[in-house]
Amino acid sequence: MPKYFFNIYHDRTLIDDEGEELPDKHSAWKEATVTTGQMIQSIDGHLMPGIEWRLEVTDEFASPLYVVRVIAEAPS
Numbered sequence: 850m851p852k853y854f855f856n857i858y859h860d861r862t863l864i865d866d867e868g869e870e871l872p873d874k875h876s877a878w879k880e881a882t883v884t885t886g887q888m889i890q891s892i893d894g895h896l897m898p899g900i901e902w903r904l905e906v907t908d909e910f911a912s913p914l915y916v917v918r919v920i921a922e923a924p925s
Contacts, residue, residue: 851909853877855884858903860895874914881906885917898923 850870857863871877885904889896896902898921906915 853880854907855881856905856907857888858905868909877906878915881915881917889919896921
């Protein structure tokens with residue numbers, strides 16, 4: 850089964866060294882969206898305007914597959 854890695858970029862970079870075996874890239878996308886929801890809840894007021902939160906999904910060859918971005922902006 851292929852392995853996928855979920856790297857988080859926000860205040861600091863959290864590189865997924867272990868990865869997760871999933872049936873296919875569609876399953877990796879689903880896992881990315883579930884993980885994003887859980888991670889956004891854990892930010893708990895720490896996402897500031899002008900700061901990006903990002904989750905990147907790569908395959909076992911470090912090829913990027915998906916990126917989920919959350920960007921806070923203040924109205925101008």
